[in-house]
Amino acid sequence: MALNISDECINCDVCEPECPNEAISQGDEIYQIDPGKCTECVGHYDTPQCVEVCPVDCIAKDPAHSESSEMLWVKYERLTGNKRAG
Template sequence: MALLITTACINCDMCLAECPNQAIYEGAKIYEIDPLRCTECIGFYDAPTCLAVCPIDCIQLDPQHTETQMELLAKFNSLKII
């Protein structure tokens, strides 16, 4: 499942640099996560790094983008990370 940043985000910049898939970007009001790039850090880490660094816990699972571990791994393998 991709992750989602809620409107509780305070734009602290902590998550932006932590995303190995470059899925997090600055949206109009808050940071956002591109569900096409988010793999919950599968392929890089054991757990999502954005969740670990978020000081206010405003990142959650995105119910609109449910994916299995295998689907997330396949997405990771299809990404071209620079």
């Protein structure tokens, strides 16, 4: 699944620079995540970095964009041009 930022976002600006896929941007009122770019950090890190740094726990899986681990790997490969090891 791609991740989603809820309206509990306080616009603290810490999540955007942590995203290796540049999927996070400032929206009209709060930050938003582009589901076409979000891989939950698959291929980059063991855990989603935006979730790790968020001080208010406003980032969760987006049920509207359900994806398997395999689908996230395919997206990672498409976005980066890198193939997974092994």
